[in-house]
Amino acid sequence: MDELYLDNIDEFVNDHDKIVTYKWLSLTLGVHVNTAKQMLYHYLDHKRKESSDPLHATYLVSGKFVDNGQTSHKVSVVKEDQLEDVKSKMSLIVSVHVYSVQKALLKDSGPLYGVDYDAVKDNLKNCSRYSAIRCASAVPRSSVELQQARHTQPAPAPEPEHKKSTTNGDATPASKPSTKPQKSIMGMFANKSALKNQDSGKEVKSEQKEDAPVVDEPKSKPAAKANPMMNFFGTQAAKKTVKQEEAAPSSSSSSAEQRRPSSQPEETHAAAAAAAAAAVEPPKNSKKDSRSKTKRMEDSDSEEEKMDKKKRRRIKKPEPDSSDEDVIPDSPQQMETREASPSPKEEVEPVSQSHQGNCEMKTRKRRRVLKSRTFVDDEGCIVTEKGYESESYSEAEDDVPKDPIPAKRPASSKPDEKKSQKKASANSNKGTKQASIMGFFQKK
Amino acid sequence: MTTLTRQDLNFGQVVADILCEFLEVAIHLILYVREVYPSGIFQKRKKYNVPVQMSCHPELNQYIQDTLHCVKPLIEKNDAEKVVVVIMDKEHHPVERFVFEMSQPPLLSISSDTLLSHVEQLLRAFILKISVCDAVLNNNPPGCSFTVLVHTRDAATRNMEKVQVIKDFPWIVADEQEVHMQEPRLIPLKTMTSDIVKMQLYVEERAQKT
Numbered sequence: 268m269d270e271l272y273l274d275n276i277d278e279f280v281n282d283h284d285k286i287v288t289y290k291w292l293s294l295t296l297g298v299h300v301n302t303a304k305q306m307l308y309h310y311l312d313h314k315r316k317e318s319s320d321p322l323h324a325t326y327l328v329s330g331k332f333v334d335n336g337q338t339s340h341k342v343s344v345v346k347e348d349q350l351e352d353v354k355s356k357m358s359l360i361v362s363v364h365v366y367s368v369q370k371a372l373l374k375d376s377g378p379l380y381g382v383d384y385d386a387v388k389d390n391l392k393n394c395s396r397y398s399a400i401r402c403a404s405a406v407p408r409s410s411v412e413l414q415q416a417r418h419t420q421p422a423p424a425p426e427p428e429h430k431k432s433t434t435n436g437d438a439t440p441a442s443k444p445s446t447k448p449q450k451s452i453m454g455m456f457a458n459k460s461a462l463k464n465q466d467s468g469k470e471v472k473s474e475q476k477e478d479a480p481v482v483d484e485p486k487s488k489p490a491a492k493a494n495p496m497m498n499f500f501g502t503q504a505a506k507k508t509v510k511q512e513e514a515a516p517s518s519s520s521s522s523a524e525q526r527r528p529s530s531q532p533e534e535t536h537a538a539a540a541a542a543a544a545a546a547v548e549p550p551k552n553s554k555k556d557s558r559s560k561t562k563r564m565e566d567s568d569s570e571e572e573k574m575d576k577k578k579r580r581r582i583k584k585p586e587p588d589s590s591d592e593d594v595i596p597d598s599p600q601q602m603e604t605r606e607a608s609p610s611p612k613e614e615v616e617p618v619s620q621s622h623q624g625n626c627e628m629k630t631r632k633r634r635r636v637l638k639s640r641t642f643v644d645d646e647g648c649i650v651t652e653k654g655y656e657s658e659s660y661s662e663a664e665d666d667v668p669k670d671p672i673p674a675k676r677p678a679s680s681k682p683d684e685k686k687s688q689k690k691a692s693a694n695s696n697k698g699t700k701q702a703s704i705m706g707f708f709q710k711k
Numbered sequence: 712m713t714t715l716t717r718q719d720l721n722f723g724q725v726v727a728d729i730l731c732e733f734l735e736v737a738i739h740l741i742l743y744v745r746e747v748y749p750s751g752i753f754q755k756r757k758k759y760n761v762p763v764q765m766s767c768h769p770e771l772n773q774y775i776q777d778t779l780h781c782v783k784p785l786i787e788k789n790d791a792e793k794v795v796v797v798i799m800d801k802e803h804h805p806v807e808r809f810v811f812e813m814s815q816p817p818l819l820s821i822s823s824d825t826l827l828s829h830v831e832q833l834l835r836a837f838i839l840k841i842s843v844c845d846a847v848l849n850n851n852p853p854g855c856s857f858t859v860l861v862h863t864r865d866a867a868t869r870n871m872e873k874v875q876v877i878k879d880f881p882w883i884v885a886d887e888q889e890v891h892m893q894e895p896r897l898i899p900l901k902t903m904t905s906d907i908v909k910m911q912l913y914v915e916e917r918a919q920k921t
Contacts, residue, residue, distance in 0.1 A: 284846055286839075371846030374744065377755060377762035378842040384761055385832060 272296065276310045276368070280322070286369040286382045293397045294386045300397050307365040325367045325379070326350050330360040344376065726815060726907050727787040731779045732758075733834050734794060734811065738775055738859070739765045740841050741796055741809055745848075747855050759835045777880045778859050785863055789815045793862040797889060800920070801854045805892045808915040809841075815908050826906055833903040837912060840901040844914065847898050852920055860885050894918040 275296065279285045293303035311324055328350065329342040338358070344366050345353045354360055367379055390396070408416070641651045736758045743753045743764040748771070753764040766772055785791040796809040861882075895915040902911045 284840075284843055286843060369843060369846070371843040373842070374750065375755070375762075375764065377764065378839055381761035381835060381839045381842070385835065 272306050273310055273313060276306065277314075280310075280368055280370055281320070284370055286367055286371075286373070286378055288367040288379060288382050289365065290383050291386045294390055298397060300399055303397075304364040307368050311365060311368055321370065321372075323347060323369055323372050324365055325373070327362070327364055327366040328353050328357065328360065329362050330357040332356065333358050344379065346373075723787040723789070723815075727783045729830065730786050730813065730908060730910075731783050733837070734782070735775055735779055736763050736765070736838065737809075737811070737841060738779075738796055739763070740838060741798075742766065742771075742857060744842060744845055745798060745807065745851055745855075747798060747851075747857050759831045759838065761835055761838060763838055775859075781880065781882060782859075782861055785861065786813070789817075790863045790865070791861055792864050793860075795860040795862065796857060797860055798851060798855050798857050799889070800852050803856075803888065804917075805889060806851055806855065806917050806920045807848065808892060808895075810911075810913055810915065812911040812913075813908055814910075816906075830905050830907065833905055837901050837903065837910075840912070844900060848914060848916055849920055858889065860890065892917050 276287060276292070279287050279292075287307065289300055289303040289307055292298075292306065293300045296303070296306075298306070307324075311322065314320065314322055324347050325344050326347065327342065327344050329340065332339055332341040340361075341357070343353060350363075354363065367382070373379070637653050639651050639653050641649060644650045739753070740763055742748055743750060743766075748766065748768075750764075752766050752768045752771070754767055755762045756765045757763070782791060782794060792812065792814070794811045794813070796811075797805045798807040798809075799805050892915055894917060896918055897913060897915055899911075899913040903909070
């Protein structure tokens with residue numbers, strides 16, 4: 268390859284202040300992703316030798332990782348300063364390559380997703396043109412098959428919570444109108460998105476990349492998921508999943524940005540735990556847009572909360588291939604604490620959601636609803652926490668107080684102790700505002 | 712194809728809504744990226760299909776929302792020329808000013824189905840740009856605070872003083888000290904042009920921050 272690409276990348280990074288990810292570069296220059304990775308590597312090398320301009324890079328590390336005796340395949344996007352650290356923690360390193368190059372030191376992984384979003388959106392039909400993941404039998408479904416898939420999806424919904432996978436499909440009415448257009452394109456990503464949604468659901472508002480792996484957590488019934496997962500594996504979606512997964516662990520392993528991990532054990536545990544925690548999210552909407560990696564549906568139901576926690580913990584994520592993320596941690600404890608932190612975040616109008624859930628679930632099980640409790644903790648601070656409470660409010664036995672961020676807050680140097688979890692109003696404001704504006708234009 | 716003019720269906724309100732939502736997200740993101748508040752109070756949320764950092768602190772959120780609630784009527788009437796987020800050091804001297812200049816075309820009319828997604832894309836680019844702006848800015852000294860200033864056209868503020876949009880949330884004319892900065896350095900960040908609004912974001916930075 269000629270040397271022009273060095274100038275191109277230089278222009279992007281220095282003149283335009285862009286974040287250059289390998290995927291964006293491959294789509295922009297029209298080259299295979301592996302070529303793009305090499306280009307970035309050479310550029311980084313070249314620049315570092317010749318000038319002292321600060322350039323920051325993030326890397327993607329994937330390999331086998333042993334956690335408490337459990338081996339899993341972990342894919343992470345890490346900052347440069349954590350690279351060696353993460354590499355040393357892995358038992359076997361399968362691949363390491365440059366993920367992105369930018370001038371600014373990124374504080375969190377959010378912009379990495381934003382960079383690729385538009386590029387992929389523009390090339391939606393052939394975004395895997397330059398991809399290295401191939402499966403001969405993965406072809407887009409014909410519209411007939413899509414229709415069939417959609418019809419069979421709502422059917423299992425009335426089943427008891429066991430078959431959680433498609434229940435989210437019924438929850439679609441609660442979802443924003445934006446999901447509707449997604450259906451057509453995303454029909455084939457349906458189940459995939461369920462997994463993703465789980466993930467996204469987990470972090471309420473935070474559509475984290477890190478959620479991605481979490482989503483894969485067996486929040487939903489793995490059995491039901493296994494098949495769709497298989498279908499998706501070879502498709503473009505798989506590429507996204509991989510990316511999501513990599514994003515997910517990477518976010519957990521990347522340093523500052525999550526508040527959650529502040530109290531959590533080290534990154535490795537956090538990654539595993541996060542996966543478990545993320546699993547809490549119900550398989551959000553199979554119809555939801557799986558394209559957004561860190562897709563976090565605002566109106567994630569509290570249905571998943573209604574699910575039996577124990578059951579969720581045991582559900583093993585379907586691992587169609589080694590490229591998926593972490594296995595659910597065994598210890599329920601970790602799950603618990605993990606759940607606490609993501610679930611408080613996952614706010615989204617629990618009450619209204621529970622109503623929705625009620626209509627759909629016709630079982631007599633007691634539902635767990637995420638409610639806010641305001642109390643004075645032992646430090647004399649007023650803390651608002653979200654906890655699971657039984658919907659009927661008959662007993663408080665099920666109220667599992669979570670010790671999310673507020674508890675961790677005192678540890679940090681934050682001056683203001685008064686913290687409340689994400690406010691429903693802010694979220695709902697956003698949610699309703701979005702809906703209203705969209706609805707406004709669609710009226711015409 | 713729909714064609715809306717400014718008079719129809721409170722079109723000005725719709726545009727103001729979009730812009731205020733965007734400004735809210737942008738202000739939170741600026742506070743996060745410039746480390747005005749500890750990053751612990753922020754959590755990831757989603758806007759325009761990308762992750763953004765928003766604060767969880769109720770008073771901060773309320774303050775920002777009230778501020779924008781008062782600004783909204785000005786935007787509706789296209790009276791707001793600039794919305795400025797000023798970051799000040801301990802002595803209340805500005806160190807950085809993020810200026811959002813906006814203007815709406817007088818004959819607003821949209822006739823495109825993809826307008827909303829186009830605007831979303833442009834706003835997404837703004838968000839991305841704010842996220843990486845610390846490549847071009849120097850670090851701020853510790854202990855900064857922020858404030859929001861609005862520059863209006865003509866004398867629109869006279870109305871604001873007469874009618875308190877939100878009770879106990881008065882707007883006052885800004886001090887010279889807050890408005891003017893010594894030795895500013897101008898760094899343009901992003902410009903967007905669309906059918907409904909033209910917006911420009913640039914940063915004025917004080918040459919010596921500490």
